[in-house]
Structure formats: C-alpha cells, structure tokens
Amino acid sequence: MKKREEALDALRGLAILLMVLSSSVSFGILPAWMYHAQVPPPYHVFKPELPGITWVDLVFPFFLFTMGAAIPLALQKKLGEQSVFKTAGQLVQRYLLLVVFALFTFYARAWVMSATAGAKEYLLSIGCFFVLFLMYARFNNLNNKAISLGIKIVGFALAAAFLMFYPFKNGFNLSSSDIIIIVLANMAFFGTLIWWLTRNQPLLRIGILPLLMAILLTAKDAGTWNSAFFNWSPLPWMYKVYYLKYLFIVLPGTFAGEWLLNRSAAPIQDLIAGAKAKLLSAAALCWLLLICNVVCLHMRWLVPNLFITGALSLLLLQQLKKLNEGSDKTLFAKFANVGVYLLILGLFFEAFEGGIKKDISTFSYYFVNTGLAFLVLLSFTIFERLGYFSAIITFLGNNGKNPMVAYTAGNLLLIPLLKLTGTDVYLDNVANLPAGGFLRGLLFTGVVSLITLYCTRAKLFWKT
Template identity: 55%
Template structure:
C-alpha cells in the first residue's frame, strides 16, 4: 500500500504558537515589565544574566515547543523518503537541510541593519529589506511554478547576492564574522541534522533511539572530569562556529518528540477506530492547558510542593480519561500523548532539585524533561480543540503561521523594523513603552503585523523550505 503522509494541523498550530510567542517575547518593551514576561534568568530592569535564579516563565517554553514541533515533523518528512529513496539520497537530503539552515543562521544575522553598521541609516535598512527579498529566492518553493532549471538559477543568483551582502555590505569597522550566527537557528540546524540521523537509524527500534539519551547524559555529567574521554568528546569539534557537543543537550527534546510524528502517521493510516465523546476532548483541552499554566506559575514563584500537587491532580484527571478511552478502543494518539507527557513532566519535576533548580540557562535536565512533557500536553490541547472544532479560526491562524516559520522568524528583523526606521514610525511604537499595558501592547502590535505578513504569504502559496 502506498504511504500517504499529510500535514497535521495540530502540529502546525503548535509550531505557529511557538514562533508567534518567540516574536512577541522579543518585541515587548524592555526592562519595564514584570520578571515573568522575560526569561527567568535575565530579569528586569537590568536584564543581566543571573544563572543562579531558578524557575521558568512562558518565554522559556517557546524554544522547547518549537524544538518539539521540529522533532515531531521528522518522521512526517522522512517516512516516504526512507521507503522510496536510496540511503545515499536520504543522507544527502539531511546534509542539504543542515547546510541551508546554517546558511540561514549566518545570513539572517548579518543582514540585520544594526549588524551591518554601528549606526544604521537608510542604506543599511534598505539592504535589510533587500535581504528579506533574497530569502524568497533562496528558500522559496517554486517547484510547481517554474521548471527545475529556472528554480535552480533563481536560488544560485539569490545565494551569490546574499554572499555579496555578507562580505561587502558592512559599514565602518563592521565585518562578516563566522562566529556570529543566529544561535537559535544554528542550534536548530544541529538538531535537524543529528535528530534526523538518529531517527533514521532507529526508525524501527524505539528503544535504541531513546537509549541514545543516557549516553548523551553520561558525557555531559562526566565531561568536567579532567583527562576523561567524556571531556575529550565534549570539547571536540571540527569547527567551533558550526558544532559543539553542548548543542546536543536538546536531543532530550527532539528525540522524544519524534514519537508524536510516528503516532500522527499511524493515526492517518488507521483512522479513528472509535470516536471519543466530545466531552472527553473538552476536558482534555482544559486539563492540558491547566497543567502548563500551573507549572509555569508555580515553578517561577517556587511553589514546588503546590505544583507537584496540582500537576498530579490535573495529570490524574487526564490519565483517568485516557484509561476510559483505552478500555473502549485501541491505544490512540490521545492516550499516548497523556501517558508520555505525564511521564516526562514528573521525571522533570523530580529532577528539579538537581543543578540548583529548573533553568533555561544554563539549561538543566529538569528543564528538558518538564518542557518536553508540557509540549506533549500542548499538543494534546491542539489535538482536542481540532477534534471538537473549538476556536477553529484561532487554531487555523496559528497553523498558517506554523506552515511558514522561517518567514515569521525573519519578517520582524529584516522587513518590519527597517520599514519603521525608514518611515520614522518607530517613535509611535516606542511611545507605548509606559507601564505594563503599553509595554505589552507594543509587542502585540509588532507581533500582529509579523503574523499578518506570514499569513498572507501562506495564503498566496509562498513558502520557505529547506
């Protein structure tokens, strides 16, 4: 039987909300909002890095949720390739994606006006907008609109012009710096490469895939022992600007999330064996959301015992519903999301006392497991909402952004900010930086415009892909 793998709207919605919240967290007013509106370890008003502060905020969930969506998408993207392509072609496609994401990390950082010049003016802002246009040429999916030769020519011209900007577009003492990529994208590039390779090699052996993680943990835990093999492995790199073993810590998010992609494929193949009652979906959507809110609030405020109690209550309700579903039908995706999400969440909460409490930076094992568990519950929320068709317009909007995350990620820095600078309208946006309401509104307005740009591109069928 020919395998057909379709996009999953719940996963697109999760990716969409992650990228929207990423843009929002970077565009709200600086220093004047409460601490829970920023990364927990970089509190206002000074925003100095204070790694001794334990706790997480909603901002600290954004990157793990995006990593989760990337990991879940690996089986969806690779399943047909494994069945229809040679091993060499599969490996080449993985390397190609790594190279394109790495180039994206370097180019989009150096294309920002404030990176091109210490005092960016009209020239640098126009150049940033040009770079945004070049990204359409490099990453745009023109396969159905032009022939392969024309598509390749467009991409080659785009890459050459982009390289020209990175080497000749700077002003003053600014210049291209290989060690100054967009670190978020570079980490994603490493995770796309290693996560996909590991999934490919363990596609038929789940235990082997998860078994990779204790070895990664062992290298991390013993890497501080002088002269040990762990230290050698941890410090070795063929190119320090490109790869560090330190990046592999996010495999603790990527590899568990690949399970979700496999469950989605199974769900598409088998279909719903029996409809779950609408009331169950409604309860699961509420409970899943409460688990996330409870953990963010209590871990930030350090009410650890209270968090364990409420997490146990909410997860217990979800597990009870999962048990009822399991009694009446085969183990479906809803039950699996609850089981694995609960397991990872409580594993992370029991790691909370280790390494000085849960932290994004420097990230702790509690952070990996708690955030991955919460991502499973967020996926559960969107899956349930889609099944009962609740907040359909909202989830569809998120899904449209989730289908085009690269545009959403760059539209603010390379298009919107330069336009605001050139037209001198940035002063109106910055005038909102007074108090909580104004500071939040600044971010909401900025994020809304970025979201609109992304949705328009998606509706027009314009996608950036690697």
C-alpha cells in the same frame, strides 16, 4: 494527498509567534514573569543562579519539540521512495542551508551592519529579506527546473557577495551568527539521523539519551576522554557537542510524530455520546498543568506544585481511560502518558543543577518542557478532532507552516520599515500606556503574523 497535521502546525505557529512576542515587548517596565527568568527586569542582566521559568522559557523547547515530531512525518514516505544516498544528501543539504540561513540573517540586520544604522542599512536589510525568497522559496508554479535552479543560484550568489564584500561594523566572522538557528541546524541533522537509524528500534533511540546524559555530566572532568569528546569540534562555529543537549527534547518529539502517523493510517471513528465532554475536560486539564507548573516553578512553590501536578495528572489519565477503544484513545493516551511522565520526571530533577533554568539549561528544563509540549499538542489534537477553536488552530497553523518567514520578518522587514517611515516612534510610545509594554509586543507580533500569513496563502514557503 495526505492532510497535514494541523495540531502540530498550530503548536509550531504558537511557538514561533510567542518567540517573536517575547523579543518585542518593552524591556524594563513589565513584571518579571514577562521575560526570561534568568534575565529579570529592570536591567535584564543575566543571572544564571536564578532558578525558575516563565512562559518565555517555553517557546524554544516547544519549537524544538515540533521539529522532532515533523521528522517522521516528513521522511517516512521518502524513505520508501528514494535511495539511501539521496536521503543522506538531503539531510546534509538541510544542515548546510540552515547554517547559511543563520549566518546571512544575522549579518542582514541593520544594527550588525553599522553601529549607527541609517537608511542605507535599513534598505539593505529589506533587500536581504527578499533575497531570502530567491534562496529558500519553492516556486511551484515554475515547471522549468532550470529556471528554478537559476533563481536559487542568483539568490545564493547575492548572499555570498553581501557577506564577502560588505564592511560590517565588526567585520565578518563565521563564529558570529544566529545561535538559535545554529542549534536548530544541529538538531535537524542529528535528530533526523538518529531517528532514521532507529526508526525500527525505538528502545535504542531512547537508550541514546542516557549515553548523552553521561557525556554532559562528566564533561567537566578534565583529562578524561569524556571531556575531550565534549570539547572537540572540527568546525566549532557550526557544531558543538554542547548543542546535542537539546536532543532530550527533539528525540521524544519524534515519537509524537510516529504516533500521529499511525493514527492517520487508521480509520476515523465516530465520537459516541459523552466523549466530547471527556475530551474537552482532558484538554482543559492539559492547560491547567501548563499554567500551574509555569506559575509554581517561577514562584518556587515546589512542593505544592508537585502535589497539584500529581492530582491533575491522575484526573487527566482517568478521563482518557473512559474513552472507547480506538485510534483516538490510543493516540491521546500515549500523548498523556508520556507527557505526564516526562513532566513529573522533570519535577524530580528540579533540585539538581540549582533548580530548573533555561540558561544554562538543566535536565529539569528539558523534561518539564517536553512533557508540557506533549500535553499542549494533545490539547490541540483534541480541539482539531472536535472542530473546536478551528479559527485559532487554522491561524496558528498557517503561521506554523512558514516559520522561517515568521522568524526573520520582524528583524529584516518590519523594523527597517518602521525606522524608514519614522513610525517606530509611535510604536514605542504605546509602551507608555497601561500594559503598553505588552501591547507594543502584541502589535509588532500581529504585523509579523500578517506578513507570514500572506506568504503562506501565496504559497511562498521557505524550505531547506
């Protein structure tokens, strides 16, 4: 059995844990760079005119990037072993399962059930968390497929009954769901479909993006077919052309997955003397590029950032150029070249659309974050290759192997348990300590991570 790409799992794990952390730090009391750039403290009112990014604005595009990279890794073997119809059916099934996940996990939150959530709502949230195991877990120990199917049917029946009959505070509406998961569902479907159709024509895959850009840029011109196409949707609660903008992150990610596949098929080479130092310096430069861009774009030091990014990028490419020829150099050079190009392309787009922003997301945002994702993946791949920071890579990777659990454990299990036991008061009091607002989020994220790690080690993976 092929070894998993631990570096990719680690990047996914980093993204999901930072997503949990960003939503669990105390609001209103930390510096502006600890929150979304467009929702600054102390009142966190959405200000779409504010340009810039913070570390919080990296986590969602990083997760989207790993989704794109995972597509060829998951499908390449299947396409050679099963029929087109079976693959198409699995693609549609995954889309629908993610849409159901978005609906169910949204309404399973106690504060969505009732404006004054109490013990009943919190217990129901915990119950819904365990119902998700019936719906999405793979029970590999069960050899009887009929029993496994029966468990899933029971899970989905319970979920359907809950959504149909529970008196939610605002009623049940298909338009109300977890928008992040809805976006991921669309990216999983369209990203996989496009990769499938263009897997032997990578230039065509790239060529789709300018066409999409044209639609997005002309959608506001009323009376045009562009506007009509952009605004048309047979089921607007689960699909909008607007969501396809994130293909600018997902489709470049598919190339990363293909390059990882190609590297895995090549023999592993021994590292020669001096190669470790060059690789470590390359990994350090990747992180310097990330830190420099987040700080400078947030502070609006645009011209210095452009020059610093250019200088660091040249150093990175030069370090990798010194490596001996082989599969490692080929992979690392591709990651670095594309990452640097997309990062600089994003900086050239920075002045467009009022500056880089997550909401409403700009082309600069897509390109900068995709470039940075390539560079962080490069650094993790180097660390994995050298055997450095292996404990951290393994920790992040084990979280990244079970992202659906990590995403829901906080809202559906940990918060209800804290409320039922009254320990939420102690967690909130941590915010009164120096840097306590961040410490509160760190403690919360740590417990979510422990829950996820337990499920991973118990092989209780939620899959679609």
